[in-house]
Amino acid sequence: MVAFLMVMMACNNNCYVPTRALLGVAFMDSAQLKPVTVKQLTIKGEGNDSILYNASSEQSVFLPLRQNQTVTRFEMSFLRHKEDTVPTAYTLEVKHQPYPQLISEECGCVMFHSIDTATCYNAQESLRVEIYSTNVINVEGDVQLKISL
Amino acid sequence: MFNLKFLCSLACLLCLPLLAARAQETPVAVPDSAQQPVDIAKIAAAKSKKSVYEATYLSADIFDPIATAFTGKFEFSVAADVSLWHRLFPAIEIGVMGYNQQQEDYHYTTAGGFVKVGANYNFLNYKPNRKKDHAVFAGVRYGYSFTSYQLQDAHIANNYWNETGVYSNDKRTAHFGWVEFQIGVRVQVYKQFFMGAALEIRTFGHYYQKEPYYPSTIAGFGSDANTTNFGLLYHLTYQFPTKK
Numbered sequence: 001m002v003a004f005l006m007v008m009m010a011c012n013n014n015c016y017v018p019t020r021a022l023l024g025v026a027f028m029d030s031a032q033l034k035p036v037t038v039k040q041l042t043i044k045g046e047g048n049d050s051i052l053y054n055a056s057s058e059q060s061v062f063l064p065l066r067q068n069q070t071v072t073r074f075e076m077s078f079l080r081h082k083e084d085t086v087p088t089a090y091t092l093e094v095k096h097q098p099y100p101q102l103i104s105e106e107c108g109c110v111m112f113h114s115i116d117t118a119t120c121y122n123a124q125e126s127l128r129v130e131i132y133s134t135n136v137i138n139v140e141g142d143v144q145l146k147i148s149l
Numbered sequence: 150m151f152n153l154k155f156l157c158s159l160a161c162l163l164c165l166p167l168l169a170a171r172a173q174e175t176p177v178a179v180p181d182s183a184q185q186p187v188d189i190a191k192i193a194a195a196k197s198k199k200s201v202y203e204a205t206y207l208s209a210d211i212f213d214p215i216a217t218a219f220t221g222k223f224e225f226s227v228a229a230d231v232s233l234w235h236r237l238f239p240a241i242e243i244g245v246m247g248y249n250q251q252q253e254d255y256h257y258t259t260a261g262g263f264v265k266v267g268a269n270y271n272f273l274n275y276k277p278n279r280k281k282d283h284a285v286f287a288g289v290r291y292g293y294s295f296t297s298y299q300l301q302d303a304h305i306a307n308n309y310w311n312e313t314g315v316y317s318n319d320k321r322t323a324h325f326g327w328v329e330f331q332i333g334v335r336v337q338v339y340k341q342f343f344m345g346a347a348l349e350i351r352t353f354g355h356y357y358q359k360e361p362y363y364p365s366t367i368a369g370f371g372s373d374a375n376t377t378n379f380g381l382l383y384h385l386t387y388q389f390p391t392k393k
Contacts, residue, residue, distance in 0.1 A: 066307070100317070104365060109305050114361055
C-alpha cells in the first residue's frame with residue numbers, strides 16, 4: 001500500500017505555474033488616477049531588434065528584464081495625448097537586482113528581480129513612475145510600475 | 150496538488166487503521182453458564198466517575214520516512230498528546246526536514262526543523278466504560294519552522310536578451326508560521342499500541358521577516374508559502390501510563 005502511494009506521488013511531473021518573471025508596467029491617467037489605454041504603443045529592448053509590442057493599444061505591458069546586468073532599458077513610443085497623431089518616443093530605464101529562484105522540481109529555476117529605481121524620459125520631459133511593487137516574480141499579470149500620463 | 154490520485158491515496162490511507170481495528174474486535178460467544186452476575190452499583194459508579202487525565206500518547210510518523218526512498222526529501226516527526234476525558238487532546242509535534250536536490254540544471258539544498266502546538270477533539274467513543282480507546286478527531290495547530298536554503302549552479306536562459314548563465318545564491322534562513330487543521334482517526338490495535346492516520350490542511354502561511362528570496366520548500370509546511378498545502382500523516386502510537 002505504501003509503495004503504491006509512493007509511486008503515485010513520484011509520477012506527478014507537471015508544472016502548473018508560470019516559469020517566467022516579467023516586469024509589469026501599467027499606464028495611469030495622472031488626473032483621474034485610473035488605468036488608461038495608450039495607443040500606437042511600440043516597445044523593444046535597447047539594442048535588441050525584436051519588438052515586444054508593435055503599434056498596439058494596451059493598458060499594461062509585461063517586459064523581460066536582463067539577467068546578466070542590473071540596468072535594463074526599453075525604447076517605447078506611443079500617442080502621448082489624445083489629439084496626437086505621431087507617437088512620442090521615451091526610454092524606460094529600470095535598475096534592478098536579479099536573483100535566481102527555484103520554483104519547484106517540476107518547474108525548474110527562474111530569474112526573479114528586485115526593483116531599485118525606474119525612470120521614463122525623453123529629451124523634453126520625464127514621466128512620473130511609481131514603483132508599486134519591488135518584486136518581479138512569476139505571477140501572471142503582476143504590476144510593479146505605474147507610469148502617469 | 151489536489152487530484153484524483155491524491156483522493157484515492159487519502160481514502161486508502163484513512164481506511165487502513167479502521168480495518169486493523171476491526172480485525173482485533175472478533176466477538177466471542179459466552180455460554181450462559183459462564184456469565185457473571187452484574188453488579189449494577191459498580192457500573193453506576195463507573196459511569197458517574199470521569200477522570201480528567203486518562204493517558205499520554207507518543208507517536209511517530211512513518212509515512213514521511215518511507216516516502217524518502219521515493220522522493221529524496223527526508224522528513225520525520227514525533228508527537229506527544231495527553232488525553233483529557235478522552236475528549237480533548239492537547240498536542241505538540243516536532244520534526245525535521247532535509248532535501249538535497251542535485252539536478253542537471255541546479256543544485257538546491259534546504260533543511261530545517263519545525264514545531265506544532267495545538268489540540269484535537271474526539272467526536273466518538275469517549276464514555277468511561279468504553280472497551281477500546283479509539284478516537285475520531287478534528288484538531289487545530291499553530292506551526293513554526295526555521296528553514297535554511299541555498300540555490301547553487303542554476304542554469305537560467307533569457308531568450309529575448311539572448312543571455313545564459315550559471316547563478317548561485319547565498320545561504321539564508323527563513324522563519325515561517327502557519328495554521329493547520331487536522332482530521333483523522335486513531336485506533337487501538339493491541340494493548341497500548343495504536344495506529345492512526347490524519348489529513349493535514351496547512352494554510353495562513355506567513356514569514357516572520359522579509360527576505361529578498363524565500364525557500365521553495367518549508368520544513369513542516371511544504372512548498373509555496375502562498376497557497377494551502379495538504380499532507381498525510383500515518384503514525385504508530387504508544388499509550389502510557391495505562392489508564393487501567
